[in-house]
Amino acid sequence: MSVEELAFLGLAAIAVGTAMLALLVRELVHTILWVAVFFVSLSGIYFLLEAPFLGVLQLGVYAGAVTILLLFGVMVTRKRIFSKEVATGISPFPFALAVVAMVVLAVVAASLPVPVTLVRSYDVTLLSTALFQQYGAWLVLLGMVMLSALAGAIYLVREGRE
Amino acid sequence: MTDLSVASFLFLSGALLAIGLFGILTRRNFILLLIAVEIAMNAAILNFVYFAAFAGTSQGLSGQAIAVVLVGLAATEIAVGLAIVLALNRQRGSINVGEATTLKL
Numbered sequence: 001m002s003v004e005e006l007a008f009l010g011l012a013a014i015a016v017g018t019a020m021l022a023l024l025v026r027e028l029v030h031t032i033l034w035v036a037v038f039f040v041s042l043s044g045i046y047f048l049l050e051a052p053f054l055g056v057l058q059l060g061v062y063a064g065a066v067t068i069l070l071l072f073g074v075m076v077t078r079k080r081i082f083s084k085e086v087a088t089g090i091s092p093f094p095f096a097l098a099v100v101a102m103v104v105l106a107v108v109a110a111s112l113p114v115p116v117t118l119v120r121s122y123d124v125t126l127l128s129t130a131l132f133q134q135y136g137a138w139l140v141l142l143g144m145v146m147l148s149a150l151a152g153a154i155y156l157v158r159e160g161r162e
Numbered sequence: 163m164t165d166l167s168v169a170s171f172l173f174l175s176g177a178l179l180a181i182g183l184f185g186i187l188t189r190r191n192f193i194l195l196l197i198a199v200e201i202a203m204n205a206a207i208l209n210f211v212y213f214a215a216f217a218g219t220s221q222g223l224s225g226q227a228i229a230v231v232l233v234g235l236a237a238t239e240i241a242v243g244l245a246i247v248l249a250l251n252r253q254r255g256s257i258n259v260g261e262a263t264t265l266k267l
Contacts, residue, residue, distance in 0.1 A: 016177050019178055019182075020181055023181065023188075023189065023194065028193060031194065045211075051229070053230070054226060054229055054230065061237050062200075062236075065237060066237060066240050070193060070196070070244070073248070074193060077193075077247060077248070094183075094187030094188045098180040098184035101179065101183055102176055102179075105172070105173075105176030105179065105180070109169045109173050130224060134224070135224070138227075142231050142234045149238040149239075149241055150241075152242055153241055153242055153245035156245040156249045
């Protein structure tokens with residue numbers, strides 16, 4: 001077993017474990033800390049997959065900005081930030097649905113052809129060319145979505161609206 | 163890395179999608195719901211990056227470009243979601259989605 005395989009298995013185990021913990025622990029602040037670990041482990045997987053730009057983007061946007069935004073959300077909506085959630089048990093139907101989805105996806109994944117060679121294709125110049133030429137329209141669209149989201153968020157939280 | 167199959171990657175993103183689905187269906191706190199949606203969305207982004215790594219150069223860079231756009235979209239979604247959380251908290255004094263039965267703000 002190669003080092004990269006071991007690293008992938010470790011990071012995948014951390015990702016699945018922290019994602020489950022994030023949704024099962026009862027303190028919201030602990031949830032956010034677990035989800036931050038989840039984002040960091042995903043960024044490690046991106047580095048393994050020869051996508052360092054995305055790995056850094058994941059660290060900056062998710063582990064940085066999204067985590068802080070979520071903590072901010074907890075901070076302003078609670079009187080005591082470490083108060084516990086009301087215990088919600090694992091209800092059978094959603095759990096069964098998630099397990100069925102998981103099994104179906106695993107069966108489909110197992111039926112795919114194995115193994116495929118990883119292409120060492122990363123080149124930041126080519127990526128930026130692809131991003132700004134071939135997918136330039138998408139970037140402009142993303143900018144417009146972000147602008148309208150900014151306006152919408154300010155509209156939602158402004159003071160003195162009846 | 164050459165002997166890692168596509169199936170093992172797909173298995174991971176399938177597991178993450180199932181966890182996110184479970185969270186979306188069971189949690190009642192709005193912030194937890196947002197986190198569950200983010201976990202499911204990260205499973206999707208992960209798929210783009212895998213197939214980018216296993217495809218040739220030109221297709222691979224397309225996959226990474228799409229993933230960059232998706233990361234931006236997911237961050238935007240969190241920002242709007244938190245604005246809704248704040249508005250809900252001010253109006254109802256609670257961020258339980260079970261109590262948000264009317265969409266009037």
